[in-house]
Amino acid sequence: MPEMTPSAVRELERRIEQIWEIGQRLGLRPLPVHFEIVPATVLYEIGAYGLPGRFSHWTHGKAYQVQKTLYDYGLSKIYELVINSDPCYAFLLETNTVLQNTLVAAHVMAHADFFANNAYFVQTRRDMVDIAALHAERIERYEFEHGKAEVESLLDAVLAIQEHVDPSVPDGIDLDTSGRPRRTHSPYDDLWALDDRHAAVQQDDERVARRSVLKPPEPIRDLLWFIHEHSPVLDDWERDVVAIVRSEMLYFLPQIRTKVVNEGWATLWHARIMRELDLTPDEHVEFARLHAAVVQPTGRRLNPYALGYAVLCDIERRYGTEHLFLVREVETDVSLVRNYLTEELVEDLDLYLYERRGDELVVVDKDWQAVRERLASELGGNHIPVIVVEDGDYLGNRELYLRHVWDGRKLDLPWAEKTLEHVFRLWGRRVWLETRTDDGTEPLLLSYHPREGHRRLR
Numbered sequence: 319m320p321e322m323t324p325s326a327v328r329e330l331e332r333r334i335e336q337i338w339e340i341g342q343r344l345g346l347r348p349l350p351v352h353f354e355i356v357p358a359t360v361l362y363e364i365g366a367y368g369l370p371g372r373f374s375h376w377t378h379g380k381a382y383q384v385q386k387t388l389y390d391y392g393l394s395k396i397y398e399l400v401i402n403s404d405p406c407y408a409f410l411l412e413t414n415t416v417l418q419n420t421l422v423a424a425h426v427m428a429h430a431d432f433f434a435n436n437a438y439f440v441q442t443r444r445d446m447v448d449i450a451a452l453h454a455e456r457i458e459r460y461e462f463e464h465g466k467a468e469v470e471s472l473l474d475a476v477l478a479i480q481e482h483v484d485p486s487v488p489d490g491i492d493l494d495t496s497g498r499p500r501r502t503h504s505p506y507d508d509l510w511a512l513d514d515r516h517a518a519v520q521q522d523d524e525r526v527a528r529r530s531v532l533k534p535p536e537p538i539r540d541l542l543w544f545i546h547e548h549s550p551v552l553d554d555w556e557r558d559v560v561a562i563v564r565s566e567m568l569y570f571l572p573q574i575r576t577k578v579v580n581e582g583w584a585t586l587w588h589a590r591i592m593r594e595l596d597l598t599p600d601e602h603v604e605f606a607r608l609h610a611a612v613v614q615p616t617g618r619r620l621n622p623y624a625l626g627y628a629v630l631c632d633i634e635r636r637y638g639t640e641h642l643f644l645v646r647e648v649e650t651d652v653s654l655v656r657n658y659l660t661e662e663l664v665e666d667l668d669l670y671l672y673e674r675r676g677d678e679l680v681v682v683d684k685d686w687q688a689v690r691e692r693l694a695s696e697l698g699g700n701h702i703p704v705i706v707v708e709d710g711d712y713l714g715n716r717e718l719y720l721r722h723v724w725d726g727r728k729l730d731l732p733w734a735e736k737t738l739e740h741v742f743r744l745w746g747r748r749v750w751l752e753t754r755t756d757d758g759t760e761p762l763l764l765s766y767h768p769r770e771g772h773r774r775l776r
Contacts, residue, residue, distance in 0.1 A: 321412045322355060333420045340594045341427045345643060346587065348430035350405040355412045362386045364409060365396050368570060371451040375473050398422040402433045404444035417601050421588055421608055428587035432580050435647050438572040446569045453562045460555050472556055475740035476563045481702045483567050484540035532710035537721065544707045550716050551746030575698040578651040582626015585612055628667055629658050651697040661686040703729060718745045722753035729753050738766040
């Protein structure tokens, strides 16, 4: 398709102004948005990397190749891409029609409103676009200093566990809750060291303090934080890479937790705004076709736009528009489903549970409460198993003991064992992982060390 002409760009600019006037009149309070019209290669590159200018890694290139191939063959298309920042950055495809980009702009405005007002986005870095570029520069410098292969090996390991972070653990917090103060250093430490008895007591205190830090009184969910703070083998530059991945993952986490409610919010308001624009009859028909495609159910995958849109429309019908804005402020995908997915919605959306039996897919349950619980267990990043740190000095050998918080879902053991190899790269000592057998009845202990390979103990 041809690029947008100058006259088409001017018409789009006029419509974006109208969209902002209508949206604000309807109650939206978005962050400011900077729009850019870009070719497909740029749009899909940003979509694959997550942020413009982010560090390079083969997983990003793989994602780009998949998305771009699907676009080239007409199998998939990214209509909108907006970055949570201040101002937000929104990218419009240059081959879209004016109407398509008008719809995208209305959708983007609602996203910018969600970013500005949802509680889970309050702590995100609004300058992450600039921060990511600085991160990329540092990693590029490390590649020059230590070699690309070494840096890529480290990134492979860190990215393998990037989801295991905890936003309740801010950067730099001291998790030693044992109540023991950290020892302070003074210019007279060498004099104190002359007293053998004092030195022995001091060494004992330091061993106890180290033990209390490495064996936390409560399990720690932020695996990246723990490795960054306590790994016995990482150099300073390697710790910096761990910190980079962790900070960027914390930025993306609210988007993972609010995919359904965020997309549902944007879909609801783009529909409402577009209906108030002065469109031609042909454009109204085209808009209806585009909107129907957005909320169309898919065969084997949940459409977050459709689910979020249906639930939010039902909330407004039952509780009113004021309550709808409250939902936008406080809900995640899990709370939205638990609090507002009704039996009628499950039936209207034709939601059900299915499983593969041999070569066939078989519907196994259509009970609305079972569907709700399954959705709640898989949305918002809940499909990722919870792995906690139990002990960073296991058996007194600085070995790392992790535990899988069992919720009835078994681990993919070959995948888990490969991940333990990556964790060993970061910890440098034997790594243990406690889980359960497939039926959940017996404990199963996995361990890895390069000298002995993988072990499974019951």
